[in-house]
Amino acid sequence: MAKTPKTSMRDVAAAAGVSVTTVSHVLNDVPGKRITADTRDRVRAVAQELGYRHNHLARGLRLGRSQTLALVSDVIATTPFAGQMVLGAQEAAAKVGWVLMLVNTSRDPALEAREIRSLLERQVDGFLYATMFHRIVEVPELLVDTPTVLLDARSASGSVSSVVPDEVSGGRTAVEELVRHGHRRIGFLTNVDDIPATAGRLEGYRQALAAAGIALDETLVAADTSDSYGGERAARRLLTRTDRPTGIFCFSDRMAMGAYHVAAELGLRIPQDLSVVGFDNQAFVADGLRPELTTLALPHYEMGVWAVEQLLQEMDLAAPVTPSHQSLPCPIVRRSSVGPPGPG
């Protein structure tokens, strides 16, 4: 860890026998500046030799921007797919040479304010305000005059751009998959929480049934907690009926996992006796079940990318932009849990 004394443009300039200005012009390839190829080469060679490295802090100070984005989220880590969102954002930022600062606020408003303030002091140019599952939030007061995009969240006021999964089309796709295989009695294991995903996927379920000319049977919709135990309970209610559904769409892979347990218990084979579609494409769950679970993937990576690209674009425009709200599709991941309805 020998503290190598850092080389600045001044050092390069001195060694190359030119002014700092020239070094700056050369190293930044400033267009429209007339500098002989000879000088250019010399400056570059010297910079290379001295191990010159740009000082982004100094540049940021002068330019008034840091080329840095912040991702602040309520709970970065409690959901296993959070990483994909962060990854998408980070990669999109890296592509244009920006970097991402990461902060987690644990839903603590005081902590959140403190952290945002800290990021603002670091002259962060824009914010991604993310929640780790699709929610309705309001963007913190502190951020009102810094460019901000909502990630996996929508704002009640609609005042800033946002990107969320398209829950409705996701639900529709799931049910269409069952319909396509010939199912007509299709159950829905839904979630009791009042979140956009619940309403959206239910709406998708309705739409798909309607499109297939299947009458909605409210008793085939069973709500419970979104974990595997909720899945068990809800599945048991549906599958112990004499007119049990031949296919079920589950709000989450975890609920689907519960449904698998109940099916095994009742001696129902998947997919011969019962087809199942999940949601989330949860790593190590969907592909660990037997048969592997057909499910819908949340577009976390894509949302991360979209949010950064939108943010960069909004920051480019000096003028205030009209916010744009995007829903990204949830692609279906076909595995082996869906088949034609049994003779039953």
Add this chain to the structure above:
Amino acid sequence: MAKTPKTSMRDVAAAAGVSVTTVSHVLNDVPGKRITADTRDRVRAVAQELGYRHNHLARGLRLGRSQTLALVSDVIATTPFAGQMVLGAQEAAAKVGWVLMLVNTSRDPALEAREIRSLLERQVDGFLYATMFHRIVEVPELLVDTPTVLLDARSASGSVSSVVPDEVSGGRTAVEELVRHGHRRIGFLTNVDDIPATAGRLEGYRQALAAAGIALDETLVAADTSDSYGGERAARRLLTRTDRPTGIFCFSDRMAMGAYHVAAELGLRIPQDLSVVGFDNQAFVADGLRPELTTLALPHYEMGVWAVEQLLQEMDLAAPVTPSHQSLPCPIVRRSSVGPPGPG
């Protein structure tokens, strides 16, 4: 997004009728500076009123450090527990007012070099070099004279500090749990990959057997891929024997999931006929199985915290430090998959 013109110390100084120096002294609570309470209050009031906000870029430039850490990792997101590590690091940094920049390199050396260079240009003070599962790596040339700590990785040369899970004690703990319940024939579903976790957990398995006075039976160690299919194959090899083990320790929860499938197929009840211990405490897997899986948790959060604290400490000392290598314990998470061996 009205670009509010930023207020600087100069503005505050002018409005308060003092010099910039005084403002700096007051706002930073510089010790040993004599300033009347009256002036202090006035400066603070004015700063508050004008909405003054520190400019960390300018300070960083002056001070030569940014109070920023970078977490560079090979694959941030492909493992669901990665988040815990990032979270631990971020929270430890936040506690002392530092922030974390995040970069993912996808195991691409060219990309890695580019990103590290970019972070270095931003005057990042220290690096966390993380891998998303315990590996042996060498720290990139570029980082040799910037403080760096390895996270979930160890370096071959041992030249920088590192923190990893204690695989040996983890393996031992798992097997001890089975021994404690009275098991004497204990199988090990291990992994074929040549990584520290494989050797470490096997060693732990050996140690626990030896401590219990149980002779090692090599045929009870079945190696396969670490996913659920590998678990199925390995479990089938062990459980179809006439002298099948009464308890098995699985390299991963995913392998344990495979073992559950085989047990169900063979009509073996867990834990009455077979006890199972997993590893990883994988979200939504361990607690989604029936019965819920007893397993070992990887100390990802704690490793993140340790790494940041170590890094901060090493940066404090100007002198070169002798690197410290830490193994953190993997705590057991008891659920319902372990019981006394059956009469069989």
Add this chain to the structure above:
DNA sequence: GAGCTCTGGTCAAACGATTTACCAAACCCC
């Protein structure tokens, strides 16, 4: 009242870039 020490500040020089002016020499045209 000369000489000291405090008190409560201020001045100006960094830190390392970018950018707006400006300029000397060379060249061109008639």
Add this chain to the structure above:
DNA sequence: GGGGTTTGGTAAATCGTTTGACCAGAGCTC
């Protein structure tokens, strides 16, 4: 050879802090 233009740069101000050096006035001592 006088005036204008192009070429290839340079000087200096600036971004917003921190900090080491300095200083005027008040109070104390003898």
